[in-house]
Amino acid sequence: MTIHVINPNSTQQVTDGIDAAIAPMRDRSPVPIACHTLAEGPPGIETQAHVDGVVGPLLTLADSLKPDASAYVVACFSDPGLAALREASRVPVLGIAESAYLLAMALGQRFGILSLGRASIQRHIRYLGALGIMDRLAADLPLGLGVLELAEADTTLARLTEVGKTLRDHHGADVLITGCAGMAPYRRHLEQATGLPVVDPCQAAVSAAIGRVALAACDTN
Amino acid sequence: MTIHVINPNSTQQVTDGIDAAIAPMRDRSPVPIACHTLAEGPPGIETQAHVDGVVGPLLTLADSLKPDASAYVVACFSDPGLAALREASRVPVLGIAESAYLLAMALGQRFGILSLGRASIQRHIRYLGALGIMDRLAADLPLGLGVLELAEADTTLARLTEVGKTLRDHHGADVLITGCAGMAPYRRHLEQATGLPVVDPCQAAVSAAIGRVALAACDTN
Amino acid sequence: MTIHVINPNSTQQVTDGIDAAIAPMRDRSPVPIACHTLAEGPPGIETQAHVDGVVGPLLTLADSLKPDASAYVVACFSDPGLAALREASRVPVLGIAESAYLLAMALGQRFGILSLGRASIQRHIRYLGALGIMDRLAADLPLGLGVLELAEADTTLARLTEVGKTLRDHHGADVLITGCAGMAPYRRHLEQATGLPVVDPCQAAVSAAIGRVALAACDTN
Amino acid sequence: MTIHVINPNSTQQVTDGIDAAIAPMRDRSPVPIACHTLAEGPPGIETQAHVDGVVGPLLTLADSLKPDASAYVVACFSDPGLAALREASRVPVLGIAESAYLLAMALGQRFGILSLGRASIQRHIRYLGALGIMDRLAADLPLGLGVLELAEADTTLARLTEVGKTLRDHHGADVLITGCAGMAPYRRHLEQATGLPVVDPCQAAVSAAIGRVALAACDTN
Amino acid sequence: MTIHVINPNSTQQVTDGIDAAIAPMRDRSPVPIACHTLAEGPPGIETQAHVDGVVGPLLTLADSLKPDASAYVVACFSDPGLAALREASRVPVLGIAESAYLLAMALGQRFGILSLGRASIQRHIRYLGALGIMDRLAADLPLGLGVLELAEADTTLARLTEVGKTLRDHHGADVLITGCAGMAPYRRHLEQATGLPVVDPCQAAVSAAIGRVALAACDTN
Amino acid sequence: MTIHVINPNSTQQVTDGIDAAIAPMRDRSPVPIACHTLAEGPPGIETQAHVDGVVGPLLTLADSLKPDASAYVVACFSDPGLAALREASRVPVLGIAESAYLLAMALGQRFGILSLGRASIQRHIRYLGALGIMDRLAADLPLGLGVLELAEADTTLARLTEVGKTLRDHHGADVLITGCAGMAPYRRHLEQATGLPVVDPCQAAVSAAIGRVALAACDTN
Incomplete structure (x- = not known):
């Protein structure tokens, strides 16, 4: 099996x-x-x-x-x-989205989502509503990066760190979710940079x- | 156009x-x-x-x-x-579902949905959550009817009336939505039988x- | 009729x-x-x-x-x-407020409201709660303008654009509502300036x- | 003063x-x-x-x-x-309504409301929404009594007891609110009949x- | 480890x-x-x-x-x-409670809870509120059984089945949770009796x- | 007594x-x-x-x-x-927390909380969820002060004022709550500095x- x-x-x-x-x-x-x-x-x-x-x-x-x-x-x-x-x-x-949300709910009280671009956020919010967990969302913010740009480690990590800190400091997130399958390599760096647990959806x-x-x-x- | x-x-x-x-x-x-x-x-x-x-x-x-x-x-x-x-x-x-919900929200405070069978209700609830309007739902109840059975007017109307009154009396609905495109012919009868406005989604x-x-x-x- | x-x-x-x-x-x-x-x-x-x-x-x-x-x-x-x-x-x-909200709900996932002053916002929030749609609100922000000042097109449009972009960029709004009957002349400019649909309540x-x-x-x- | x-x-x-x-x-x-x-x-x-x-x-x-x-x-x-x-x-x-709700929130987790007739319930629900406390409502049920009928103690108390027990047993209420200024004389009887705290709004x-x-x-x- | x-x-x-x-x-x-x-x-x-x-x-x-x-x-x-x-x-x-809720949220849209007695339900509701998942609750109903009575298999299973069907038919539950560590032996029987997935918290x-x-x-x- | x-x-x-x-x-x-x-x-x-x-x-x-x-x-x-x-x-x-929240709900539509440090906020949010009043929260922000630092009046008042204004201007708070028993001496100054009612929990x-x-x-x- x-x-x-x-x-x-x-x-x-x-x-x-x-x-x-x-x-x-x-x-x-x-x-x-x-x-x-x-x-x-x-x-x-x-x-x-x-x-x-x-x-x-x-x-x-x-x-x-x-x-x-x-x-x-x-x-x-x-x-x-x-x-x-x-x-x-x-x-x-x-x-992977539902799993990320349910895991994050056991790791903190309000999760922040780091999305590649603005276009997917509306879809995420609909889904969070369907899951009935909007009160657990701190915020969902766009990185303003394309999928290809994720390969450039320095800029990506800098941007992840910046948005992660905004989610923590301005929106009250105590756990972060990387809203895309391709950010796993940066997960642990982001944890260290923000001091928050970071969930990779996969x-x-x-x-x-x-x-x-x-x-x-x-x-x- | x-x-x-x-x-x-x-x-x-x-x-x-x-x-x-x-x-x-x-x-x-x-x-x-x-x-x-x-x-x-x-x-x-x-x-x-x-x-x-x-x-x-x-x-x-x-x-x-x-x-x-x-x-x-x-x-x-x-x-x-x-x-x-x-x-x-x-x-x-x-x-037609979103439109029915938005119209019902201007006709009453809590809408009741009459669904054909139980199977679709889970889907409706997910959608109501995605729309962020769960607090406007009185209840969504199954009629226990197949699409073909809708053609039998007497039994259908009897069942619609029974479930409509349950939505009104036990769940506090003040407006009803027929949760299927095929119930329009019964809309006005159901309004008379329950005294509530009834929304046909189409x-x-x-x-x-x-x-x-x-x-x-x-x-x- | x-x-x-x-x-x-x-x-x-x-x-x-x-x-x-x-x-x-x-x-x-x-x-x-x-x-x-x-x-x-x-x-x-x-x-x-x-x-x-x-x-x-x-x-x-x-x-x-x-x-x-x-x-x-x-x-x-x-x-x-x-x-x-x-x-x-x-x-x-x-x-016009209820209609604006219900229309905005079909145009985007979270609406931002541009209110003249702070005083009316508390009233809007109470009403959004009564309508059960608080989860669809991105934010309601004051323009800090009096009704008379709306007549000065340049300043009004500048302020509408600034607050509209804040609603979009910081609060996640994907549709805007002008929270006053007198802003209709600016609606299409605001749409162009923000790239978001803008609802005039009337x-x-x-x-x-x-x-x-x-x-x-x-x-x- | x-x-x-x-x-x-x-x-x-x-x-x-x-x-x-x-x-x-x-x-x-x-x-x-x-x-x-x-x-x-x-x-x-x-x-x-x-x-x-x-x-x-x-x-x-x-x-x-x-x-x-x-x-x-x-x-x-x-x-x-x-x-x-x-x-x-x-x-x-x-x-008196807001005060009753806020007091009930310190006495139990979900309150049930006993309203005279169906007509006022829609208004109550709008208000509970405006107050943002819909999740604290067990249910709001009509007694089906007119104001004048409140004077007949036996029937009123019987009806209050019946609806109070329904709120407790079928809707999970652990505190009750009499939704009308005229029911104060029955408050303590209703407490004894249901075993729940009862709030008189005045x-x-x-x-x-x-x-x-x-x-x-x-x-x- | x-x-x-x-x-x-x-x-x-x-x-x-x-x-x-x-x-x-x-x-x-x-x-x-x-x-x-x-x-x-x-x-x-x-x-x-x-x-x-x-x-x-x-x-x-x-x-x-x-x-x-x-x-x-x-x-x-x-x-x-x-x-x-x-x-x-x-x-x-x-x-075990949080885990049961999070699992149930991946198995159905609204979960029903079978609690031993009424006393614990208020506590459950507070907790569901703290978890921000009240909209996923169908209902939490008491079995009216003491812990010792759980040992009597016939009566317990009969009561579980009765309340499970009420949660399914009257409250719209599509997944059930046994709200106590001692009901695991009955889990699969309850699944068969109700046709719904049943979550044992442990x-x-x-x-x-x-x-x-x-x-x-x-x-x- | x-x-x-x-x-x-x-x-x-x-x-x-x-x-x-x-x-x-x-x-x-x-x-x-x-x-x-x-x-x-x-x-x-x-x-x-x-x-x-x-x-x-x-x-x-x-x-x-x-x-x-x-x-x-x-x-x-x-x-x-x-x-x-x-x-x-x-x-x-x-x-004192529950009482502060219930009082604030009668003084404004959305309350802001001034907490000493970040650590307690997660706990507050869980509690607000348990109370079912998350929609009445504007935001809960940390002062970044230790209990001992509260004794230094000038810095404390400056920080309270700064965070209080942020709650008012960026988060829409129309009433403030000092989230700690030791801030009572600053309550009236904070009211004057922000123009908002301030609730001391005790x-x-x-x-x-x-x-x-x-x-x-x-x-x-």
Whole structure:
């Protein structure tokens, strides 16, 4: 059996980054963890049309993985297809955004989100409302960075630190969430720079998936 | 120019019902109102996979109607593709669920929803949360009826009345929403039986679209 | 039949401004739109005592207009007498604040309000709470302008732009509402300056009234 | 100096009932407590037009009492004119509804309201929303009694007990509020019948006024 | 290293029940799981004084376990000492109530809680408010059972089923939580009887602890 | 009979400061007011372990005062032991934080809190959530001062004024709460500097206790 992590965009480098981010957990997982790229996805999920558009192929890929699936992780911070995949699956289905929020709620009282750009924030707020946890949000601020710019470590870390401190000092955040799958390499630096716990969504979701796979033992024993 | 109402399921009879429900407004609309059936949709939208699955063809159909579109109405109570179509359009895009909620908020303090079955309620609650209006919900109760059963007028009206009175008397609703495009023929009977205003979502959305088409005059004059 | 817009203050110039703001919609309305000044009102509605004080004469004026009233619009951003007039009327009654909020909720996820001065904000917040939509508010900020100063176009537009950008950049607003009947002439400039949709409350309410007059056809046909 | 309690309806018997309800507190008040009837008010405040209509004469009466006013209590469960009177006064102004809610919040986690009829509940909910305390409401249920029927002790107490137990057992209330000035004589019976603390709004407000008069000593000493 | 589960009451049988409930997860945990009884605790935690009273000895016991602690689980549905233990620990600290809520939020939209008696519900509601998740609560209903009565399987299961169905049918719950450590043996029966997922709080918390122990690998690798 | 105010830390100077703050109310109280120091408490209550740790000795002290207790006031802004003491007492029990919040809710629409340091804010937010009044919070900002630094009047007042103005101008506060028992001497200066009402929590709680002692007369007469 396997925890299947599906990156719903078609960029293999993103999948590789996710794989690197969650790799340290492999030794502590009761089952293997496999990362997949959705070939039919767009290079990056940037619009609501992208979010809705990947659901069909995502369901198809998940279905093909069903025989050995212990759990699924949908690895895009918009949690595309999460409800649909849950309808179709008997095993746990985790979204990286939902998992990040639920983990952050156990780490602090109000979380701050660092989003790449302004465009996704409206979508995040809708989702936080759907989850009924708006009172746990400190603020969701844009970094003003494109996905490609994330590769430039110095500027990215400087900007993450600046916005992280604003979330902490002006908005009362006591835990931070990096609102994108590609920021995992900066997580620990950001923790040190701000003194706050920082949640990487992919790590949060795989961690939750491991817990859920363990929990599933209670259904059969 | 035209208000385009798109029924995202493929059942022409449903589209015909919507057309009949909104027909009385045609004389009071500044532009024609055309109702369309989404040929690629499922016969009925019953699952989250259906909701997500129609977005692609819905966007395509809407795009083909763009040259004379004054406004779009997405005529399914799950408002599939609403955010995506708004991203893609410069003209007003109305969802029948959102429109029903916003209208009900001007008609009473707490609305009750009459849903066909239990399965859709979880989806409605997520949406009400995303809209930030959970405090305006009295309750969302299932009728326990299938779409086909709606055709039997006596049983349907009896059940609508029973659940409507429960919403009024036990949950404090002072306005009701029929949570499905197919209940318009019963709206006025339900108003008489309960003494409460009853919102038909398609009528609400077309009414809002008419208002928005009028409003658009302020952008150009 | 007529949509009657009632300015509950006694300043004819304000009524003239409202008339100009909604004039472009006349061609798209199924019925005429008439604007009225409440002679018994104060020159401007600035205090809670003003809000409560105009209700009596407002009800009297509305009653005198009843024979040909298709709908009423109460054209003050405190929505004075809205609940009372609804009790007394069988036709739709729209408040410009409520209408602005409900329209903004379909245009963005969090609205920012530009209020003349600090004094009215407490009243707005109470009202947003009564409407159950506090989670949709980005912020309500004072312009620090008096009604008379609105006439100076350059300073007003500069201040609107500055506060509008603060609402967008620091508070996450993705739609703006001008919290006063007299700012309509600046609406489109503010849209261009901020890149956000801007709602003029009087236009929002008349637009909603047109939709409601259309909807009323479903009650009689 | 005096705590002035103003019954904004014109029925002296109601004022007498309020006076009797708060009489036991006189010995423990630092200043006298005087109850007044608003001659210009309607016999009972039943509609929103009544609520708005009494504000003008209420302000006038309060102004005439200003020379020796330590505090004002507005003794109608719709808190008419509360915000306006606060604007006009330098001394504490208490509303009986707000005071009842704030007291109930210190006595239990979720309060149940026993309202005379259905008509006032919509108004209460708007107010609870404005106060931002909807999550503290268990439910607001109608007794289905008219003001005159309150005089029949046996039926009234039976109905209060029945609805009180419903609030406790079906809605999770752990404290009750009698939503009308005329139910004070039944308060202690209702406490015994339900085992829950019961708040009489007039007693709550006068109690709060006594506390506020004491507090005012901190401003001058 | 070890996951330490601390039952803060002094009844060894309760600890044994918890151990049995979580035993199936041992094979899937990266570290051993040890269950402890707090000798200084009361036989059962029934009052707020009990909740507050166990914090001191709980901190002492946790401190003594620190050398090999990978994570702590506080195994009482009032989560006593959770915030204090988090302050004092560098490793993850899980409360069974918080963990149950966070898990339930990934399993359904609104959870129902089955509590032993009415007394604890007020405490639960305060806690749900502190967690900011009141909108995810369907209802919290008392079983009217004492801890000892839980041993009688037939009556307990009958009562659980009855209240579970009420939560599902009258309150809209789509996931259930057993609000007490001692109901784990009935979890799967209740799932079958209601058709809803049922969360046992101890299982939820140990599952989360396993996930968090895995996640901690990302801090050191 | 007596209102017993218990300072749950062991610093007599703090108790003396509380006594001085509430002294002006003694002449207007129906019963004497006595201030007590909890010898078993820590010098200051700074951590959650402190909060939980004082509950036991607090209950013991309160029990020893029971014979002549009219009411208890727990005089620490974390309201330690409030729920436990309420369980154990038949007379009113007031917490200074809860009392400050409830008073502030009658003085303005959104309150700002001035906290000594960042550490307590997370605790405050949890509590505001438990009270269900998050929508009434403007913001809770740290002064960045230690308890000892409060003695330096010039710097303290300068910092209070600066943060108070930020709460007013950037967060929309229309009433302020000093989030610590030791700031009473600065209350009136802060009112003058900001133009907003300022609530001292100890004064708020003793004021409420006086009102509750008066109210108790309605139970016995």
